Amino acid sequence: MIELKGILATVLKKNNKKLFLSLLPLLFIVGALSIYSWITPGTTIVQLVDRTSNIETSYAYKATMSPNILYPQGGTVDVGDTLFKKITTAIPFEIKTIIHSEEEVLAKGTYDVQLVVKAGDIWQRAFPLQNKQNFDRKGKEISVIDNIYKIDMTQISTFITQVEEETGVSQSQYDLEVVPTIQGVIHYSNMEKDIEIQDKLVFHYIYDEIKLASEKSFMSAVHFNESQTTTNPFSLLGLTLPLVPVRMATTSLFALLLLSIIISFKYLDSSRVRPVKTEAEKLNKKYGSRMIRISQQINFDGKTVVPLDTFKSLLKLADEKEQPIFSYEDGNDRGQLYVVVDGVYVYTFEPRAIDAPAIPNEATGNGKVYVIS
Template identity: 50%
Template sequence: MKRIFSNLLNKKNKKLKFSLTGLLIIAATVSVSSFLQSTTTTSQINDNTAQFGTSYEYQATITPNILYPKGGTVDVENTIFKKITTAIPINLTSTIKSDNEVTAAGTYEIQLIVKAGELWERVFPLQEKQVFELKGTELILIDNNFDIALTEINSFITQVEEETGIRSDQYLLEVVPTINGTITYDGKEMPIPEQENLVFQSSYEEIVLISDKSFTSAIPFTSSEIITNTFNFFGTALPLVPVRIISMILSILLLLPIIYLNASLVATRKKTSTTQVDKINKKYGSRLIPVSQKINSDDKTMITLQSFKSIIKIADEKELPIFYYRTHQDGSAVYFIADGDYLYRYETVKLTIARSTEEILDGDEAYAKV
């Protein structure tokens, strides 16, 4: 009865251990996943976007010629004939457009830079420094007309070439608007972006536009929003921090009984295995004769018995002593009876086999096998 109860208890403990292990895997997985996930996420929100744009329009002032008998200011494409052109009138417009009202404040000035490759450059002012402070959704920072006086520029270049004896194959004429200021929205202040230049390339016979005539850049006004992350548990969004705490505590609480059950099962298995020899020796110790080594069985017929009860029965029938020796490798023991040319032998189960001692002592297995 005790053996049956022990077996049932062991089976129940194994099922419980299996169930707890499954729950532990789930809890540990949730715990690790929740700790790998950040508690918060910072999201950028676009509160307002301002578009800063600069555009150039230009013409050519020419002397009367066979193409333009009246001369004057005419519309031209990208190429300007240098020999008949005295000036290049330019209109420069810089604007700011935004979804919501903004404030722009700062200064601007416009210059012409003449460059002779890597040899030299010279700055000519086109517009003196001006101050602006504007508010609204459509702001005009610059809307100016000015001329590039080619007659003066050509005279300057000719004088440099004569005095230095250095002549460049090509010259660059760059219209440079310099705006220093800020755009403010809802207490947030952003610098006005750097503007692109209008660039002409001047050779001996012609002036060619080599840049774009309009430029646009975005000035975003953003704010940060901190979002508390949640843990998705089978489609249900749960607060991340409580999930971390609960899953960690649950993992620990599940691990402890698993360790206990495992230790209990190991102890039971070990106790069952290691007490087989001890219980046999305790019960029949007066009839057992220990020997230090096994008997030489080469010249005897070996009969292996399948229960210790058989050893007792043969010893009683033949009135012979029972010898035994321990096997040190696995902790089992061999019990034998020497009867002339016959050797009756029974060996206990090894430590790794969990059998109850009652089965060893009172088993109903076959009497013997050769």
């Protein structure tokens, strides 16, 4: 039986070592596939429609002047960014707002134009230049506003002077803001986008000048983006599989392989053989305090030798006779011998030798007897 266990231990040890070495590279391969499947994006957003409509608003203004030394005839003339307040009676200006699209769109809504006079954060007053108008047009180039308006500087100057007189508060600078307000929607390919624009033309009204304080052209964009989300497959070396099942399969297989490797490694560790404790070693450990070790065998000449079958019988006899137990170890491989001497009687017990194959210990290289732990 012991011989069979020893052989079985050797076979299992070799098989588990082979299993461990074969599963380890497989674990790395499956782990790499699992990681690759998880870092692969699950979905991709595909742009089905990507169009942009640009809304451009531009201003062009002039100055209407009374006759003066610079302009003896007076009238409406082209000017730069600075106008002279004393000789400027009006500022006529043109607003053009156009919707530019690569494809035909439908634009509809309303717009109005106001002139807002501001005294910093103290007060402001709006003067309508055009009441609310509707628009409903279709095309690639849609004109929303294309009109000429006028800032009556005589009226504005009179209004500001009256406010200063009535309130007793005057400002070193006032702002004149031309505010076109466009509200509506743009339709394209079953999509609808809101538009709400207020691109202001601003002048600073100061002591003796009227100065441009803003840009003269503005651009805003309305984006039409329609996308579709698609599920990505798992693709590797020309093989294409559904991504989610691959994730689940590779992760589960990785966990199974890892568990198998851990179990085989533990079994390899536990299958290391250890020396068998002989019966004599067990008796010496348990009853060593009751024994007297002797270096030479007792002379049995003239004595009656009574061999006993069990150590317990010898132990009981020693207690009854109140005699010590002598322990002798034969150096010539005879083994251990336990003796109780009672007059002419010598009671002996010789532990049975264990007949087991010697399995070499790979760690120590010796030839002691081993069994599976």
